[in-house]
Amino acid sequence: MTEMDPAVGAPVAEPALAEHHAASRRNPDAQQVLSVENLRMYFPVKTSGIIRRTVGHVQAVDGVSFQVPAGGSLGLVGESGCGKSTTGRLITRLLRPTGGRIDFDGRDIAQLSQRELLPLRREIQMIFQDPATSLNPRHTVGAIVGAPLQIHKVLPKDKIIPRVQELLEIVGLNPEHYNRYPHEFSGGQRQRIGIARALTLQPKLLVADEPVSALDVSIQAQVINLLQDVQNEFGIGFLFIAHDLAVVRHFCPEVAVMYLGKIVEIADRETLYLRPHHPYTQALLSAVPDVKQAAIGGRRERIRLEGDVPSPILPPSGCRFRTRCAIAQEICAKVEPPLLQIAPRHKVACHFAGELGHAPKEPVTMKVCGVDAHGAPVPGEVPDVQLNEPGFSDRWMDLKTGQLTGA
Amino acid sequence: MFAYIVRRLFAGVIMLVAMSMMTFVLFFASPIDPARFACGKICSPQQIAQVRKGLGFDRPVWEQWKDFAVGVVKGRDYPADKSLQKSAPNLVAHCAAPCLGYSNVNVTTVRDEFKTRIPVSFSLAIMAFIMWIVGGVGLGVIAALTKGSIIDRSVVGVSLVFFAFPTFFVGLFLLKFLAIKWGIFPVPNYVSIANGGVWNWLVNLVLPGLTLALFYMAGYVRMSRAFVLESMGEDYLRTAKAKGLAPRKILFKHTMRAALTPLVTMAGLDLAGLLGGAIITERVFNYNGLGKLAVDSIAVYDLPTIVGLVLLLGSFVIVANIVVDILYAFIDPRVRVG
Amino acid sequence: MSFLSVRDLVVHFPTVDGVVKATEGLSYELDRGKTLGIVGESGSGKSVSSSAILGLHRGTNAQVSGEIFLDGVDLLKINDESIRRKRGREVSMIFQDPLSAMHPYYTVGNQIMEAYRIHHDVSKKQARARTIEMLERVGIPQPDRRVDDYPHQFSGGMRQRAMIAMALINDPGLLIADEPTTALDVTVQAQILDLLQDLQREFNSAIIIITHDLGVVAEMADDVLVMYAGRAVEYGPTKEILVHPEMPYTWGLLSSVPDVVGDTDAKLIPIRGNPPSLLSPPPGCAFHTRCDHRDKVPGDLCRTTVPELTPARAGGNHTKRCHLANPDEVYATEVLPEIAPETLEEQG
Ligand SMILES: Nc1ncnc2c1ncn2[C@@H]1O[C@H](COP(=O)(O)OP(=O)(O)OP(=O)(O)O)[C@@H](O)[C@H]1O
Numbered sequence A: 001m002t003e004m005d006p007a008v009g010a011p012v013a014e015p016a017l018a019e020h021h022a023a024s025r026r027n028p029d030a031q032q033v034l035s036v037e038n039l040r041m042y043f044p045v046k047t048s049g050i051i052r053r054t055v056g057h058v059q060a061v062d063g064v065s066f067q068v069p070a071g072g073s074l075g076l077v078g079e080s081g082c083g084k085s086t087t088g089r090l091i092t093r094l095l096r097p098t099g100g101r102i103d104f105d106g107r108d109i110a111q112l113s114q115r116e117l118l119p120l121r122r123e124i125q126m127i128f129q130d131p132a133t134s135l136n137p138r139h140t141v142g143a144i145v146g147a148p149l150q151i152h153k154v155l156p157k158d159k160i161i162p163r164v165q166e167l168l169e170i171v172g173l174n175p176e177h178y179n180r181y182p183h184e185f186s187g188g189q190r191q192r193i194g195i196a197r198a199l200t201l202q203p204k205l206l207v208a209d210e211p212v213s214a215l216d217v218s219i220q221a222q223v224i225n226l227l228q229d230v231q232n233e234f235g236i237g238f239l240f241i242a243h244d245l246a247v248v249r250h251f252c253p254e255v256a257v258m259y260l261g262k263i264v265e266i267a268d269r270e271t272l273y274l275r276p277h278h279p280y281t282q283a284l285l286s287a288v289p290d291v292k293q294a295a296i297g298g299r300r301e302r303i304r305l306e307g308d309v310p311s312p313i314l315p316p317s318g319c320r321f322r323t324r325c326a327i328a329q330e331i332c333a334k335v336e337p338p339l340l341q342i343a344p345r346h347k348v349a350c351h352f353a354g355e356l357g358h359a360p361k362e363p364v365t366m367k368v369c370g371v372d373a374h375g376a377p378v379p380g381e382v383p384d385v386q387l388n389e390p391g392f393s394d395r396w397m398d399l400k401t402g403q404l405t406g407a
Numbered sequence B: 001m002f003a004y005i006v007r008r009l010f011a012g013v014i015m016l017v018a019m020s021m022m023t024f025v026l027f028f029a030s031p032i033d034p035a036r037f038a039c040g041k042i043c044s045p046q047q048i049a050q051v052r053k054g055l056g057f058d059r060p061v062w063e064q065w066k067d068f069a070v071g072v073v074k075g076r077d078y079p080a081d082k083s084l085q086k087s088a089p090n091l092v093a094h095c096a097a098p099c100l101g102y103s104n105v106n107v108t109t110v111r112d113e114f115k116t117r118i119p120v121s122f123s124l125a126i127m128a129f130i131m132w133i134v135g136g137v138g139l140g141v142i143a144a145l146t147k148g149s150i151i152d153r154s155v156v157g158v159s160l161v162f163f164a165f166p167t168f169f170v171g172l173f174l175l176k177f178l179a180i181k182w183g184i185f186p187v188p189n190y191v192s193i194a195n196g197g198v199w200n201w202l203v204n205l206v207l208p209g210l211t212l213a214l215f216y217m218a219g220y221v222r223m224s225r226a227f228v229l230e231s232m233g234e235d236y237l238r239t240a241k242a243k244g245l246a247p248r249k250i251l252f253k254h255t256m257r258a259a260l261t262p263l264v265t266m267a268g269l270d271l272a273g274l275l276g277g278a279i280i281t282e283r284v285f286n287y288n289g290l291g292k293l294a295v296d297s298i299a300v301y302d303l304p305t306i307v308g309l310v311l312l313l314g315s316f317v318i319v320a321n322i323v324v325d326i327l328y329a330f331i332d333p334r335v336r337v338g
Numbered sequence C: 001m002s003f004l005s006v007r008d009l010v011v012h013f014p015t016v017d018g019v020v021k022a023t024e025g026l027s028y029e030l031d032r033g034k035t036l037g038i039v040g041e042s043g044s045g046k047s048v049s050s051s052a053i054l055g056l057h058r059g060t061n062a063q064v065s066g067e068i069f070l071d072g073v074d075l076l077k078i079n080d081e082s083i084r085r086k087r088g089r090e091v092s093m094i095f096q097d098p099l100s101a102m103h104p105y106y107t108v109g110n111q112i113m114e115a116y117r118i119h120h121d122v123s124k125k126q127a128r129a130r131t132i133e134m135l136e137r138v139g140i141p142q143p144d145r146r147v148d149d150y151p152h153q154f155s156g157g158m159r160q161r162a163m164i165a166m167a168l169i170n171d172p173g174l175l176i177a178d179e180p181t182t183a184l185d186v187t188v189q190a191q192i193l194d195l196l197q198d199l200q201r202e203f204n205s206a207i208i209i210i211t212h213d214l215g216v217v218a219e220m221a222d223d224v225l226v227m228y229a230g231r232a233v234e235y236g237p238t239k240e241i242l243v244h245p246e247m248p249y250t251w252g253l254l255s256s257v258p259d260v261v262g263d264t265d266a267k268l269i270p271i272r273g274n275p276p277s278l279l280s281p282p283p284g285c286a287f288h289t290r291c292d293h294r295d296k297v298p299g300d301l302c303r304t305t306v307p308e309l310t311p312a313r314a315g316g317n318h319t320k321r322c323h324l325a326n327p328d329e330v331y332a333t334e335v336l337p338e339i340a341p342e343t344l345e346e347q348g
């Protein structure tokens, strides 16, 4: 109810940068602002005994590698609980990773102390899902948006209010409203406040964790457009976390799909949405109900995924998706499929990677893993250990020939 | 669950140790000489010194505490000083474990003093507890069901009035009218079941019980009203309604169970507090319970009794906390099963 | 007359700030075996109007008027006891958040059995057997064991399956599913939607599915009702409405959500501003504060006069509430090229 009432009193200024956008494009020349390598986060699971022992770990994030280009965006999708938010919290260093590297602007920040992180907090900002709970209800909008300026002492006191007003204007809010409280705004407006706060210090990287999921459909598009605007205007790199595959497709030229703490497929948008090679990505995409398709006749054949995601405390051996995979074979239980590059900008972690309905008969990973078709080690073959690097290499394995090729 | 209880009890014991230490330290930090008080009105310096020695107040704090702690576990003899024991063996009092000390003021061990006081305070507390739970929750639920009506408003209003009046006033009022003027109840005077039978025990408890209950009731009326109203907005009540469940069943099976659970915590802790004595009510009705003992021993600076009371009260609260948590696990499966 | 026929339904809530007009003059029809999708953003009156069918506003301060015929009986005229007997037996409802929709202190089985025993005079044992059968039917593995689990021990998808089992255990003619998949992941959503369709075929029930996702409507519904500020603004067969929408708000819904297929040149066109307050909805067409096309209507019509629900230009059973004289042309020339550039290329 209160969702909309404030809107009456707070007319929205037309966003300063308003323009309707097509999907974002990738800039091939961009440097990487963030490069994550083999990132891991294990949360201990304790017994309830007299002395609380650690009996296992939630492998929330397990060996994840990716890159975010400066001024560009990488999308991170997957079902709930697969580790998306944890990845985001690791990169903003709200959590200290169990292992791995987080290279931000050429410096590994994975194990920095809170004090060493302070200057970096300016450069990496986060936007949260729930605009209602992520803003302090007792502070005015001006205080919320201006707080980072004060904490980091970047501006003299008398310059703060004009800067706050400028920011409010950028995100399409009435600059006169800096004295109001968050509850006086609607959900979409509150999310704009959150964005203004994140922009205050002109960060190089924004981790947006489900920034539009809590918003009404008609408001989602406003916020997505705004995010595209600020990205273009300020050249901010985005790690865009969402479970809505369509939103991610619109915002991110490159997308990574996570399942149970691992990236199973990462590719540029066209490849991932048109020719996904991982059975999970294929299932995920086919589950999305589609207006246009249904409108012009009939629905697509859906791949039914049976059952639920297994527990991240005891993930399945080998390939973590095998308990729900329609084409799983013996090798899948024995050998974990490496994230193999199969095209200039396409990596996939599946022994039987292939387009939907065209899975190969033989595992494509035999050679890199040094195993035979049943997953038994082949004497003399050495597994390739170089497989968990962030970014894409100039050479990749051609699925048709099974040979390493290059551009 | 078992491991959990053991862990909690262990933490409770540690808390009690800390509490007793703190009481000792605070006591000795104060400028008043406890031996003076213990000795009596007219006392020569020699007598004071002797009392001090007899009670062991002349030794360092931590040693006294150690003796005390040993006494709790093993029991001990008074006076503490070995030479005094030898010189007057007929005056040595043995204090069995758990020994909480010896009160010179009351001329008995704290433990024996408690033994006579506890039944009084417990009877009173339980009587009041039953009255305020039945009355408070009942009225709260009725108020919630008639929300906004005249019934609702008068229930809430009247309970607030009783809450606002000081306990001694309500107590004296009840005493004056119900007992003295109209003679509906006898002028309360604690009678144990052993001495006067159940009926006498009960009748004598009504007025002091009611005095206490009226005070606590206000909170319970408001809380149970609020919880019932809150749970009436829950989604699962909408589900229950949408299944076609009869309103009475919705209320008793679905609403109340969820609404009254949070009250368990409150009720448990309130009861624990009250078991340790109701200071004002016991004075008004001249009941020799723990509350009255507390006031009296503070007035004369009776260290052993005060320390004993602190520990007793502390253990009530700790045990109540554990019991409440166990009860909670039984009520709420989310706590019980993973 | 149709199996379900809602006519001129009005639901108002008097509050201290004024009257909240949650539903205004809503009418629709639904037959057994068919599905009606109700779409609209949050606060548009979808849940309020649908729960009126079960009489869930009785005993509150809500003012409900109009007619709701279910199988020829006007549900707004019968007494409280009669409507209670119909709940769960003739009309069932499932809700958005399956965790909070179940009582945390009772086992899943207990709650489903309860739904059965309200309407059937059977022993606990029989009810339990029936419950296990239903759980099996909705695809809960090991139903004889899981029946004794508590809701928090189920996953989100399993909870919603259990809710469906509870709703269908008495084989009701009408099932109202209020955002049944909003809280679920897409893969689980697909499972639940499949399940609903299978069960509908099996029991030949009528389904009202409430959602804000046009994709869900496209896959599930035979008819769509688009609601805005408590009113139906467009109503008709799903295909008609998705291919030839004639009301700017519907265009907004279509153009403000991205898609997983189609051209990446497609633009995302948000609907301006915020949904209106139902305390004081804008006069005239409630959408006029956000409509990009009101200038095409001569005079001040959009601001002053509520448009009637009139037959669409494209014909069929399709009606819309808009003053535009040529909505089909506006859509084809102004909206479609922005949101679906590929369709134009195909055509020429
Ligand atoms: N008990 C009530 N008292 C006053 N207003 C109410 C009440 N219940 C609902 N409303 C109002 O009725 C309107 C419609 O509510 P409804 O819940 O049907 O919306 P909805 O379309 O289902 O939205 P959502 O997608 O958020 O569930 C809202 O403006 C809401 O604030």
Ligand SMILES: Nc1ncnc2c1ncn2[C@@H]1O[C@H](COP(=O)(O)OP(=O)(O)O)[C@@H](O)[C@H]1O
Binding pocket: A043, A058, A059, A060, A078, A079, A080, A081, A082, A083, A084, A085, A086, A087, A312
């Ligand atoms: N503090 C924590 N302690 C234990 N487990 C956690 C903690 N935070 C997250 N997890 C677990 O990590 C996994 C990934 O969580 P998260 O990243 O939040 O998922 P999502 O993809 O929904 O954002 C989940 O199984 C979650 O339960």
Ligand code: SF4
Binding pocket: A278, A279, A280, A319, A320, A321, A322, A323, A325, A326, A327, A328, A329, A332, A337, A349, A350, A351, A352, A353
């Ligand atoms: S590796 Fe095997 S189980 Fe895993 S996705 Fe590929 S085929 Fe399926």
Ligand code: SF4
Binding pocket: C247, C248, C249, C285, C286, C287, C288, C289, C291, C292, C293, C294, C297, C302, C307, C321, C322, C323, C324
């Ligand atoms: S009636 Fe006017 S304001 Fe309303 S939708 Fe049609 S053109 Fe827009």
Ligand SMILES: [Mg+2]
Binding pocket: A084, A085, A210
């Ligand atoms: Mg998350």
Ligand SMILES: [Mg+2]
Binding pocket: C046, C047, C178, C179
């Ligand atoms: Mg709703």
